[in-house]
Amino acid sequence: MPQSTICGLIAFLALPGIAAADGLRVTGTPTAMPAENDFARDLPPILLQAASLTLDAPARLTFTPVAAESGNHNTLTISGLGSLSEDRDFGFRNRSRTQLVGDFAPGALDQFLFFTSDFGDRAGPGSGSFGAFVDGAPGEEFTTFFLVYDDLGQDDGDFDDYIVRVDVELLE
Numbered sequence: 001m002p003q004s005t006i007c008g009l010i011a012f013l014a015l016p017g018i019a020a021a022d023g024l025r026v027t028g029t030p031t032a033m034p035a036e037n038d039f040a041r042d043l044p045p046i047l048l049q050a051a052s053l054t055l056d057a058p059a060r061l062t063f064t065p066v067a068a069e070s071g072n073h074n075t076l077t078i079s080g081l082g083s084l085s086e087d088r089d090f091g092f093r094n095r096s097r098t099q100l101v102g103d104f105a106p107g108a109l110d111q112f113l114f115f116t117s118d119f120g121d122r123a124g125p126g127s128g129s130f131g132a133f134v135d136g137a138p139g140e141e142f143t144t145f146f147l148v149y150d151d152l153g154q155d156d157g158d159f160d161d162y163i164v165r166v167d168v169e170l171l172e
Contacts, residue, residue: 023055023056023057023059023141023142023143023168023170024053024054024055024056024059024061024109024141024142024143024145024166024168025053025054025055025056025139025140025141025142026048026051026052026053026132026134026138026139026140026142026145027048027051027052027054027138027139028048028049028050028051028052028131028132028138029048029049029050029138030046030047030048030137030138031046031047031048031049032045032046032047033045033046033047033133034047034158034159034160035158036158036160037158037159037160038067038069038158038160039067039069039160039163042066042067043133043146043163044133044134044135044136044145044146045133045135046133046134046135046136046137047131047132047133047148047159048131048132048133048134048138049128049131049159050125050126050127050128050130050131051125051126051130051131051132051147052108052110052125052126053108053109053110053113053125053132054107054108054109055104055105055106055107055109056106056141057106057170057171058103058104058105058106058170058171059103059104059168059169059170059171060101060102060103060104060168060169060171061101061102061103061104061166061167061168061169062099062100062101062166062167062169063076063078063081063084063099063100063101063147063164063165063166064098064099064164064165064166064167065084065086065087065098065162065163065164065165066146066163066164066165067160067162067163068086068087068161068162068163069160069161070086070117070151070161070162072086072117072118072119072151072161073085073086073087073118074086074115074116074117074118074149074151074161074162075115075116075117075162076113076114076115076147076149076162076164077113077114077115077116078100078102078112078113079111079112079113080102080112081100081101081102082100084098084100084164086161086162103171109125110124110125110126113125113147114130115129115130115149115151115162117149117151117161119151121151121152123149123150128150129149129150129151129152130147130148130149131147131148131149131150131159132145132146132147132148133145133146133148133159133163134146142168143167143168143169144165144166144167144168145165145166146163146164146165146166147163147164147166148160148161148162148163148164149161149162149163
């Protein structure tokens with residue numbers, strides 16, 4: 001390959017927003033959509049149980065509660081931003097009035113996120129009650145996905161007790 005072509009390719013890849021390797025990676029144990037999930041038609045088809053999140057570049061994350069089924073006051077806490085609590089209204093919808101938005105540096109996000117339940121249970125990334133619904137394979141980078149909590153109540157195990165959409169905007 002001529003030197004000028006190589007230099008041109010390097011310059012193109014160095015442009016802001018072009019690097020395909022930058023983003024938010026979600027890993028976990030892939031599982032099919034649980035049969036009893038009340039919001040299956042509204043969610044991506046792949047559940048990553050014991051999910052873990054890693055940013056490869058600085059990003060602005062927007063957390064928006066979108067669904068709840070438990071009838072409890074389950075809460076997602078994002079350290080440094082605040083908490084989003086389930087409002088016991090059952091159903092799937094955008095609750096944009098309760099969004100939390102924050103900028104995060106590259107690295108693991110696991111230390112910043114955890115769900116809690118009315119029963120005092122706490123579930124963070126890597127735990128069996130913490131998951132993410134994604135539209136792709138574990139380790140891929142996503143611009144939108146859904147954090148989900150299974151409060152392990154009533155033997156349901158369907159990861160629809162509290163659902164929060166996460167939108168990722170890479171920062172330059």
